[in-house]
Amino acid sequence: MSPSTVRVVIVGASYAGASAARTLSSIKLNDDTNVQITLVERRDHYFHSIGALHGAVFPRFSKRLFVPYDRLMGSNVSHISSLSSPSSSRTSSTKENINSNDDDDVSTSSTKIENKHVTICSELVETHPDHVVLKNNMKVPFDYLVLATGSDNNSPAKTSSLKKEDGMQELKGFNDEVEKAKSILIIGGGGAGVELAGEIGAKYNTTGNAKDSSAIKKKIVLAHSRNKLVGEHLSEAFTKDLKCKLKNLGVEVVLNERLDLPPDIVFDNKVNTRVLKTLSGREFNSDLQVCTIGNRINTKYLETLELAVDAAAAAAAAKDLDSVSSLHLVDPTTNMINILPTMQLANPAFPHIFAPGDVNNRSKVEKKASYAYGHGQVAAKNIEIMIRAGFHNVRSSGDKAAIKQLLESLSLKKCRNPINGAKIPLGPKMGTAEFCGITFSGVIGNFIMWLGNGEDYKLSRTLSLLGYSPKELS
Secondary structure: OOOOOEEEEEEOOOOOHHHHHHHHHOOOOOOOEHHHHHHEEEOOOOOOOOHHHHHOOOOHHHHHHOOOOOOOHHHHHHHHOOOOOEEEEEHHHHHHHHHOOOOOOOOOOOOOOOOEEEEEEEOOOEEEOOEEHHHHOEEOOOEEEEOOOOOOOOOOOOOOOHHHHHHHHHHHHHHHHHHHHHEEEEEEEOHHHHHHHHHHHHHHOOOOOOOOOOOOOOOEEEOOOOOOOOOOOOOOHHHHHHHHHHHHEEEEEEOOOOOOOOOOOOOOOOOOEEHHHHHOOOOOOEEEEEEOOOOEOOOOHHHHHHHHHHHHHHHHHHHHHHHHHHHHOOOOOOEEEEEEOOOOEOOOOOEEEOOOOEOOOOOOHHHOHHHHHHHHHHHHHHHHHHHHOOOHHHHHOOOOHHHHHHHOOOOOOOOOOOOOEEEEEEEOOOOOEEOOOEEEHHHHHHHHHHHOOOOOHHHHHHHHHOOHHHHOOO
16 A cells, blocks of 8 residues: 555444544545545444334334445445454455455554555454454554444344344344234333333323323333433423323323342343332333343454553653653443543543443433534545644654644534434324424424424435435335
């Protein structure tokens, strides 16, 4: 690879990562500089999680949630389809992209994919100042790094399957269990729990009249340990409207009741008649229990970089040199990455590393797909600014004064402060919205929800991002 090629590695290709990849792949630089993007994603497909809960209840929609990545960065892309073993499962067209040395290194010198982008189906294991290590010890060097690894949630809000066929079967299996169950207990009244209750109610209990018990096919209970649904930052009126609409969908909402769950209990989304008690002694008898709590952030891959920070700080202190920032990369209480409004790591030692999306420590209000998309764009635009300024060349020189001076001269983009609010769909035709403390309830809330999501839960926008049209994947 020529010295004028700038290497950008993006890990994670959901809303933040895909947005960054799309934006960076479309930038136009001078003839002497090329940008090569290596996109690392553990799934072999893009999963449109905005529509996941709708697809889990309405199976005809679910197959459209799984979209290929092959058009995300245009046609000039090499694909490494699998890394199940160091020497196998690579497509024949991309074997030349991988060195045959012991480190299994995606090299900057011997690779034959100049001016092409690369997608690798693998998982991040270690992060270092100038390279990442994937499963099977594959080393991928970078000039700029985007960590967009997002978050994991319980199925069906996000599928646990890494392959498209398995993911489709996972959602179909959930739908089959819902079909069999006569009574369903949904644990957790956050956004996922409320939305799932609404989807099931919309399919099986839509009457428009809560008193018409003859039309209630599923007994649905939504149990929440707090006094407000979705989030404490939202108003009482928001919860009130959600409760009213859920009631019309045959959903009983129970607030301020925490379930006393056995430590060894497993929720596998299979029909299994149980009686679960709350701490106050109230009992819930149900055929199917769905746990929607437990959003998880995995940033274990930053431990190696954290060790490098600690070592550098200790070495500087021992030699009585200028202090090296020992600012933690990860918040130990949340596992989220500490960042600046520019999406760069907060630790000043790594201005070339960015962390957009759910993985960062921005406010809970921003843990939504629309904000993740914006985060990805901010990261990508700032990388473009730094590339045009030649920051990667200055950084490689090791001249700390020059690095600091250049950084201070750059006008990097900053993420805007979020608007406090939420939009929650309750099936395809209902929902509640709130912005800046103003709740849009009743039919107005339904209209705003429909206006925001459309009939396809924003799928057409995602398809456009990925280079597809709705007709192609209908």
